[in-house]
Amino acid sequence: MRGRRFKTQTDIDRHIAHGYGQGDGANYKPWLRVQDVPSQGRSRKVQGVKTGRLHEFLSELEFGYFLVLEFSEQVVDIREQFPLFPTEQAIDIAAQLGIRYPRFHGTQLHYVMSTDFMVTLQAPDGSHKLVARTVKYEEAFQPSPDLKHTVEKLELEKAIWHAQGVDDWKLVTENTLGPTLITNLIWLRKGKSLERHLQKLDVQLQFLDALEHYARGERALSSMIRAAATATHVPYPNGVLLFKYLVLQKAIRLDIAHQALTLGGLCPALTIHHGAISAVSQLKAA
Incomplete structure (x- = not known):
């Protein structure tokens, strides 16, 4: 045009x-x-x-x-x-x-x-x-x-x-x-939307619980997501999307400004906030 x-x-x-x-x-x-x-x-x-x-x-x-x-x-x-x-x-x-x-x-x-x-x-x-x-x-x-x-x-x-x-x-x-922040946000944005079966609150909460359990000690991000996905009974690629989505929704909080997020790299320290997902679900239902 x-x-x-x-x-x-x-x-x-x-x-x-x-x-x-x-x-x-x-x-x-x-x-x-x-x-x-x-x-x-x-x-x-x-x-x-x-x-x-x-x-x-x-x-x-x-x-x-x-x-x-x-x-x-x-x-x-x-x-x-x-x-x-x-x-x-x-x-x-x-x-x-x-x-x-x-x-x-x-x-x-x-x-x-x-x-x-x-x-x-x-x-x-x-x-x-x-x-x-x-x-x-x-x-x-x-x-x-x-x-x-x-x-x-x-x-x-x-x-x-x-x-x-x-x-x-x-x-x-x-x-x-800073380049790390932007690179991480570009990677995370691919999880901005989910297929319907991954939008279910119980699936997301179960994934968060599993993630919290496996996020102990040093392990690769891919390994931690794979373990949480298996425990939640979703394929690994869907687990990656869930992880990205939940970070964007602030249910998973971690330092994205200074440490690069790569599946093959070590998972940074993270904290889980189940309430963030519950709040989002309530807004969607309103």
């Missing part, structure tokens, strides 16, 4: 009217799509678990950070490629900072900036908070002709969000995340 081109305010208004950059949850439509802009690395579209919609990412780094957000228990909504429309306030902020507000290439039309992630967090008391996250590779901050423009754009983005009451704006790079 052909990417969009903005030459007049009418073009912007038309896409706003079509819902781009609007809504939340399953109804949100990203302002930018993968076909609209050149991407750094491999762009992709990914079905979200929290939102139930298709997400659009312009780089592998964006996808990696998305996995972190999906894994977080605090995150309740993820809106990528979120627009910062060039309001009079935004343009005034740029002037105060001594920054020329960006324009669409070849036009005098003020550019629609975007923040990579607008995230909704839920506090223990149930209240919600919006935070903004911009994702960039470290190489973007190496000396280059574009460095001044990059820094100015980030400075402007942060200031605009602050003026709109979103004080929690942060920059995320590959160093922020």
Whole structure:
């Protein structure tokens, strides 16, 4: 599908009217799509678990950070490629900072900036908070002709969000995340959904009990999963999927940020939380 081109305010208004950059949850439509802009690395579209919609990412780094957000228990909504429309306030902020507000290439039309992630967090008391996250590779901050423009754009983005009451704006790079965490989350995500017979609460609880029994002493992750799968009367491949699913559901808790999860490697120390599965089952039944 052909990417969009903005030459007049009418073009912007038309896409706003079509819902781009609007809504939340399953109804949100990203302002930018993968076909609209050149991407750094491999762009992709990914079905979200929290939102139930298709997400659009312009780089592998964006996808990696998305996995972190999906894994977080605090995150309740993820809106990528979120627009910062060039309001009079935004343009005034740029002037105060001594920054020329960006324009669409070849036009005098003020550019629609975007923040990579607008995230909704839920506090223990149930209240919600919006935070903004911009994702960039470290190489973007190496000396280059574009460095001044990059820094100015980030400075402007942060200031605009602050003026709109979103004080929690942060920059995320590959160093922020770490390769082990992302590799583990990519591996675990293959267990994001289960076949119907593996969704049964008694099967999952039995698997957890077996896992807790066999997770004593040093043994390979594959060996521990195989023993738990045998005790639960499920094939080993299903046991692997169950393990991944239960980690994602926080019923199995372990350090995924620092130790690589490989079937042939040693199983990291883990703790079992049966209540996490019971809570998920109750939500699905509601």
